[in-house]
Amino acid sequence: TDPGLEAPLDYAYAIPYDDYHEDDVDTLGFPYNNTRRTRLNGLGYDGISFINTGRDRDLGGALLALDTTGLSGPAWVAWLGGTVFTNERAYELRLQYRIGASGPFQDLVHQGEPVAYTVRPDGHSEPIGPTPLPADALGQPYVQLLWRYHHVGGDSGPRSELRLDDIVVSYIEGATPPPEVSTPLPLQSLVEQGAPALIDLEDLFEYAGEEPLEYSVTVDRPFLLSAILDGSLLNLMPLQRGESEVRVEASDGVNPPVVTTFRVLIYPAAHPLRDSSYHFDAWPADSPELSYPEHMLFLQSDQDDPGLHAPLKHAYYIPYDEYHEDDAEPLGYPYNNTRRTRLTGLGAEGIAFINTGRGRDLGGALLALDTTDLDGQPQVAWLGGTLLTNSRSYEIRLQYRLGHSGPFYDMQDDKGAPIAYLVHLNNDHKSFEPVLLPEALHNQPYVQLLWRYRHVGGSSGPRAELRLDDIAVDVLEVEKPPAPEVSGEDYSNDTQPTWTWTSNDGDGVYRYRWAGAAAWLATESTVTEFSPDAPLDEGAHTLEVQEQHANGLWSESGSHTITVDTTPPTVSIASTTAETTHFRPIPVDLLFNEEVVGLEPEDLEVDNATIQNFAGEGVTYVLDLFPKGNGPVTLRVPEGVCTDLAGNPNEASELFEREYDEENVPLKFWPLLLLFIILLPMLVYRHRNSAVQ
Numbered sequence: 001t002d003p004g005l006e007a008p009l010d011y012a013y014a015i016p017y018d019d020y021h022e023d024d025v026d027t028l029g030f031p032y033n034n035t036r037r038t039r040l041n042g043l044g045y046d047g048i049s050f051i052n053t054g055r056d057r058d059l060g061g062a063l064l065a066l067d068t069t070g071l072s073g074p075a076w077v078a079w080l081g082g083t084v085f086t087n088e089r090a091y092e093l094r095l096q097y098r099i100g101a102s103g104p105f106q107d108l109v110h111q112g113e114p115v116a117y118t119v120r121p122d123g124h125s126e127p128i129g130p131t132p133l134p135a136d137a138l139g140q141p142y143v144q145l146l147w148r149y150h151h152v153g154g155d156s157g158p159r160s161e162l163r164l165d166d167i168v169v170s171y172i173e174g175a176t177p178p179p180e181v182s183t184p185l186p187l188q189s190l191v192e193q194g195a196p197a198l199i200d201l202e203d204l205f206e207y208a209g210e211e212p213l214e215y216s217v218t219v220d221r222p223f224l225l226s227a228i229l230d231g232s233l234l235n236l237m238p239l240q241r242g243e244s245e246v247r248v249e250a251s252d253g254v255n256p257p258v259v260t261t262f263r264v265l266i267y268p269a270a271h272p273l274r275d276s277s278y279h280f281d282a283w284p285a286d287s288p289e290l291s292y293p294e295h296m297l298f299l300q301s302d303q304d305d306p307g308l309h310a311p312l313k314h315a316y317y318i319p320y321d322e323y324h325e326d327d328a329e330p331l332g333y334p335y336n337n338t339r340r341t342r343l344t345g346l347g348a349e350g351i352a353f354i355n356t357g358r359g360r361d362l363g364g365a366l367l368a369l370d371t372t373d374l375d376g377q378p379q380v381a382w383l384g385g386t387l388l389t390n391s392r393s394y395e396i397r398l399q400y401r402l403g404h405s406g407p408f409y410d411m412q413d414d415k416g417a418p419i420a421y422l423v424h425l426n427n428d429h430k431s432f433e434p435v436l437l438p439e440a441l442h443n444q445p446y447v448q449l450l451w452r453y454r455h456v457g458g459s460s461g462p463r464a465e466l467r468l469d470d471i472a473v474d475v476l477e478v479e480k481p482p483a484p485e486v487s488g489e490d491y492s493n494d495t496q497p498t499w500t501w502t503s504n505d506g507d508g509v510y511r512y513r514w515a516g517a518a519a520w521l522a523t524e525s526t527v528t529e530f531s532p533d534a535p536l537d538e539g540a541h542t543l544e545v546q547e548q549h550a551n552g553l554w555s556e557s558g559s560h561t562i563t564v565d566t567t568p569p570t571v572s573i574a575s576t577t578a579e580t581t582h583f584r585p586i587p588v589d590l591l592f593n594e595e596v597v598g599l600e601p602e603d604l605e606v607d608n609a610t611i612q613n614f615a616g617e618g619v620t621y622v623l624d625l626f627p628k629g630n631g632p633v634t635l636r637v638p639e640g641v642c643t644d645l646a647g648n649p650n651e652a653s654e655l656f657e658r659e660y661d662e663e664n665v666p667l668k669f670w671p672l673l674l675l676f677i678i679l680l681p682m683l684v685y686r687h688r689n690s691a692v693q
Contacts, residue, residue, distance in 0.1 A: 001054040002151040002159070005094065006104070009060060009148075013040050019055060047165025049084050050091070050149040053158070061093075061148040062164055068140050068171075074132045075171040076178055077108075077145065078256045081117025081164065082125035086321050088157025092118045093164060095128075096146045097137055105146050108134065111181075118152065119160040122321040127259045130170070130178045145169075168256055178255035179207035185262035187313055189404055190238035191368075191446065192269040197236040204260055205250045213250045216257075220245045221290070225264055241268040241297050242290050243315035265313060267404045270370035270446045271295040273378055277474035278369065285336040285345035289317060298343050298351075300363040305355060305392070305455035305463070309407070312364055312452075316343050322358060350469025352387055353394075353453040356462070364396075364452040365468055368404075371437070371444050376477040377553070378437045380411075380449065383470040384421025385429030391461025395422045396468055398432075399450045402440055408450050411435065422456070423464040436476065442552025449473075481506060481549040483558035488543075491563045491646035495535035499543045499560055501528055506547035506555060515542035515559060524548070536564045565646035569594050571637050573656035580659040585612065585624035588635060588656065592619045596642040596650060603641035607634045608660070627660040 003009070017028050021036030032042035038055040042048055052058035068075060081093050094116040096105035107114040110131045117128060137143045147164050170178075183204050188197050201215050217234060219227045225244040226237040236246070244264050251257040271278045271294070280293055292298055298316035306312070320331050324339030335345035341358040343351055355361040371378050384396045397420035399408035410418040413435065421430055441447045451468050484506065488499040501510065511523045512530055521530070530543060541564060544557040574589045586609070590599075599621060601614040609625040616622050627633050635656040640649035 001056060001058055002052060002089070003058055003060070005148065005150050007150070009146075011057070013060060015039070015057075019057070043163065043165075046082075047080070047163055049161050049163045050093075051084075051159055051161035052091075052149075052151075059149050061146050061150075063147075064145040064167065064169070066137075066143045066145065066169060068133070068138050068143055071138045071171055073171070074177050075138060075169060076130035076132055076255065078127065078129035078131070078166070078168045078170075079147070079164065080125055080127050080166040081162065083120045083122060084161040084163050086119055086122055087160045089154035089159040090119050090152045091160045091162055092116050092150060092152045093162050094148045094150060095131070096148055097134065098144050098146075099136065099140055100142055101144065105144075105148070108145075117162070119162060121319045125163065125165075126261075127166070127256065130168075130180075130255055130258065132177065132180075133169075166256075170255060176207075176209040176252070176254075179205045179209075179213055179250045179252055179258045181258060181260045182206040184260060188236065188262060188264045189267065190236065190264060191267050191404055192238055192241045194238055194269070196238070197264075199234040199236065201232045201234055201248060201250065204248065205258065207250075207252065209252050211252070213252055216249045216251075218247045220247075224266060224290070236264060238264070238266040241266050241292055241315075243317065263313075265315060267366070267448070268292070268295045268297050268368045270368040271473075272370040272372075273473065273475055274370070274373045274375075277472065278367070279473075280367070280471040281350065281469060282348045283335065283345040283351050284347060286333060287335045287345055289332045289334050290315075292316075295368050297366045297368075298363065299366055299450075300341075300343075300360050302360060304357040304359060304361050306361055306363070308397070308452070308454055310454070312450075314360070316363060318342070318360075322360070346467065346469075350383070350467055352465055352467045353396075354388070354463055354465035355394075355453075355455070362453050364450050364454075366451075367449045367471065367473070369441075369447050369449065369473060371442055371447060371552075373554070374443070374475050375480070376475040377442065378473060379434040379476050380437060381432055381434040381470070381472045382451070382468065383429055383431045385467035385469065386424045386426060386464065387467055388462075388465040389423055389426055390464045392458035392463040393423050393456045394453060394464040394466055395420045395456050396466050397421075397452045397454060399452055400438065400441060401448050401450075402444060403446055404448060408448075408452070409438075411438070411449075421466065423466060429467065429469075431470070434472075434474075434476070439550075439552060443548070443554070444552075478553065481547070481553060481555040483556040484510065484545050484547045486543065486545050486558040486560040488560050488562050490561070491565055491644070493564075493566050493646040493648050495564055495566065496531050496533075497536075497562045497564065498529055498531045499545075499562065501545045501558060503528075503547060504555065504558075506549045509548040510545055511548075511554070512543055512545040515544050538564050538566060540564075563646070565594075565644060565648060568648045569596050569642070569644040569650045571596075571650060571653045573635060573637070573653055575656070575658065577658060580661060582660075582662055584660070584662065585626045586633060586658055586660070588623050588625055590616070590621040590623070590637060590653075592621075592650070594644050595619055596644055599637075599642040603638065605634075605636040605638055607632070609633045609635070625658075627662075630661050630663065631659070633658045633660050 015031040024034045038053045050059045095108045098105045115131050217227045217229050219225050221244040224240045224242045228235040247261045249257040249259050299312035300314045300316050318334040327337040341356045353362045398411040401408045482504045484501045484504045486501040511520045513520045540561050542561040544559045546554040571592045577586050595618045601611045609627050612624045614623040637653035639652040642650050
């Protein structure tokens with residue numbers, strides 16, 4: 001009964017007539033179509049199946065005899081293993097061999113592991129190989145290959161029924177060996193709507209052929225994971241949180257395709273706390289499979305009673321053959337089950353966890369958060385409760401990690417103790433007051449909190465059923481630290497000017513951006529100056545700088561504005577006198593289009609006059625020209641005698657000219673001229689004061 005790996009198999013398959021079940025007696029002598037008791041069934045084009053029932057004649061295996069004499073190179077064997085029914089007692093098909101017709105069988109080993117197919121969910125099948133035959137099995141007149149159907153686990157209940165099909169043993173003289181899986185790909189962890197995984201499939205297979213392999217890829221849940229294949233490059237895009245399996249086939253066009261599979265666990269997208277707080281306070285029992293709360297994922301293990309550090313590498317899911325018959329209508333709704341390991345939706349009461357030892361025990365509830373750009377410190381509160389105390393003790397312990405890989409760490413209270421709810425009396429519950437997230441999780445784009453449901457005591461009897469509810473993550477507002485001191489030129493004719501800043505009792509870690517922009521030019525930088533990589537447009541440019549302080553808090557923004565100006569200032573010369581004048585002095589205004597500095601009267605070019613009463617600043621300057629004699633009086637502002645505030649030298653002005661003739665004044669105008677001469681000082685004084693102002 002239930003023969004093990006080394007049990008002798010000294011009998012050919014046959015069913016004694018007195019061991020046929022009454023349901024099968026009409027087919028006495030036809031042992032390959034029985035429906036009861038230990039049997040090996042013919043499945044037509046689906047091969048054969050094995051199932052034991054403990055009849056003291058249990059199977060067994062299937063044996064193939066080969067003559068490998070004369071083979072000078074490798075030979076390969078490929079086959080298909082499958083599961084017809086998964087039951088309580090687990091079985092395996094393991095490929096073994098021996099030289100000759102006696103003696104023990106040896107495992108056929110490939111890449112350090114026995115070549116075998118272990119029971120999987122109902123209907124599952126998997127191609128195995130091609131696998132090279134061992135070197136000592138070549139050049140032999142008689143070699144036996146044995147696909148041994150043997151018991152691997154479970155002490156009670158019905159046995160698993162496995163299928164064997166598509167056996168191919170191949171040898172081609174001088175042929176290139178078929179491809180082999182060289183590096184089985186481990187679990188791939190991605191983030192919903194996050195960065196893709198890029199995989200070169202050539203790295204997964206060994207192949208000595210000259211022509212490239214042909215690849216094909218299938219995804220069991222394409223609504224969760226998108227796979228795009230370009231040659232040998234596989235691009236996996238995580239669309240939705242959950243779990244998916246990827247199957248890769250590699251073919252050389254001659255041998256049967258080689259298959260490898262790997263799982264992808266897609267964690268939830270992070271909830272940005274800067275936009276709003278997060279709340280989980282209900283989960284409907286009628287939620288369908290593969291659905292999870294926003295920004296959350298329910299996790300399970302691949303073992304019984306997982307402990308504190310057990311890996312939780314599977315999204316919560318109940319295979320259809322794992323539904324108890326009481327929960328089979330309808331299938332696909334794993335949150336309203338009443339039997340076996342399950343996570344139950346309790347509506348407004350949250351969720352409940354209970355394990356029953358199904359090799360897929362829970363688990364926990366995971367929440368992803370984005371804690372960047374907060375005006376305070378993130379904190380979390382929640383509720384734990386007991387539905388059923390039972391014999392084996394469990395707790396819900398709050399843990400965390402930065403990113404989506406690596407170990408989880410315990411959240412601790414102000415006394416350094418782990419924050420956990422331990423099973424108590426039936427219908428008990430406890431609310432955990434808000435506690436700040438650890439400093440390592442502050443200002444991080446992706447962090448995970450895990451409420452781990454885990455076994456803490458007891459080795460027999462039913463497990464405790466615990467409840468999780470009222471998760472609330474928000475921001476405790478605090479006063480922002482003072483801003484760093486930011487400085488630089490006020491005006492610059494350099495289109496790539498430099499801003500500098502100094503610490504204001506912070507950690508010396510900075511981030512900076514243009515005022516009004518959402519994106520930071522740099523984050524968590526220790527540099528204390530910035531010059532743009534590309535030239536700036538003319539105009540005002542303001543840089544905001546923040547400094548990080550304790551607990552990851554960012555300071556108020558310090559800022560400084562630099563006006564970029566590369567255009568030279570221009571000037572025009574104006575006067576209230578006529579083109580030909582008899583008045584002395586001649587009042588003149590110098591009018592610039594922007595503020596200038598450095599203009600002195602000796603810098604001006606003047607002919608047939610002297611400059612007196614020079615005054616002004618900014619954009620307007622005034623002066624008087626006192627003609628030296630009759631004739632043209634000219635004035636020019638030369639190029640480069642002053643600059644604007646950015647340091648750009650001025651352009652030269654147009655030539656200013658007046659014709660002075662003091663002798664050609666009509667007699668009738670002399671009284672007016674005398675009056676003008678008397679009033680002129682007062683008029684000039686008022687004009688200058690007005691111009692300067």
